[in-house]
Amino acid sequence: MSDPTALPNFGPTPPNGGDQPAPEAPLRDRVQDALRELGLEPSIDSEGDVAFTFSEQQMFIRCQDDESNVLRVFGQWALEDPVPTDPMERLQVSNDLNVAFNLVKAAVAGDTLLVTSEHILPRGADVRGLLGLALPLVLQGVQLWHQRATGQDPTEEGSADAPSEPQA
Numbered sequence: 001m002s003d004p005t006a007l008p009n010f011g012p013t014p015p016n017g018g019d020q021p022a023p024e025a026p027l028r029d030r031v032q033d034a035l036r037e038l039g040l041e042p043s044i045d046s047e048g049d050v051a052f053t054f055s056e057q058q059m060f061i062r063c064q065d066d067e068s069n070v071l072r073v074f075g076q077w078a079l080e081d082p083v084p085t086d087p088m089e090r091l092q093v094s095n096d097l098n099v100a101f102n103l104v105k106a107a108v109a110g111d112t113l114l115v116t117s118e119h120i121l122p123r124g125a126d127v128r129g130l131l132g133l134a135l136p137l138v139l140q141g142v143q144l145w146h147q148r149a150t151g152q153d154p155t156e157e158g159s160a161d162a163p164s165e166p167q168a
Contacts, residue, residue, distance in 0.1 A: 024123065027063040027071060034128035035061075038135075054135050057142075061131075069125075073134045074116040077142060079108070082150050093149045097141060103134070104141035115141045 024030070031050050035042040045051040050061040057075060064070040084090065087108070094106040094113075107114045117134040121127065146152075 026065045027069055027121070028065055030127045031061050031063055031071065034131050037128050038131060055139055057139060059135065059138065069121040070118065071121055072116055072118045073138055074114060075138055075142065077113045079111045079113055083146065084149060090149065093145055096148060097145050101141060104137050106141060106145050113142065113145060115145065
C-alpha cells in the first residue's frame, strides 16, 4: 500500500502561473455598486442590510461577507384587507408559493409578509445580472401571494402581463 501523503496533489491549478487570485471586494460593496449600476440608490440600514427602493417598494439585501458569499434579497409588507386574517389561510398561501417557485420563498409573521430570494454566489459572479433577475422575482412573488390570498385569478386579462404593484 502506498503512502497517501506521497501522492501528488491534483487540485485546481491557480491562475497566473501559481499566483493566488486577487481578492474580491466585500460582497456588500459589490451589491451596492451593482444597485447603483441599475439606477438605484442603496444605503446601509441599522442592521447592516443594504436598503433601497425598487419599483416604489422598500427592499433589502443581506450579505454574508464570508467564504459562503450568501446574498438574500427580501422585503416585508404589511397585510391588510382584503387579505384573509386567518393564520392558516395565510400560511397555506405561503406554502403554495414556496412549492411553486424555486428561487422565491414567502413567510408570514403576524400581519407581515416576508418574501425572499436567496443565492450563493461563486467567485467572480455577476452580481448586477443576478439582482436584475432577483428583484423583479421578489415583487412577482408578493403579487402572486396577494392574488392567491384574495382569490384573484392570476390569469385574468391584464394581471399576468401588465406589471402592477404588490397590494400586500
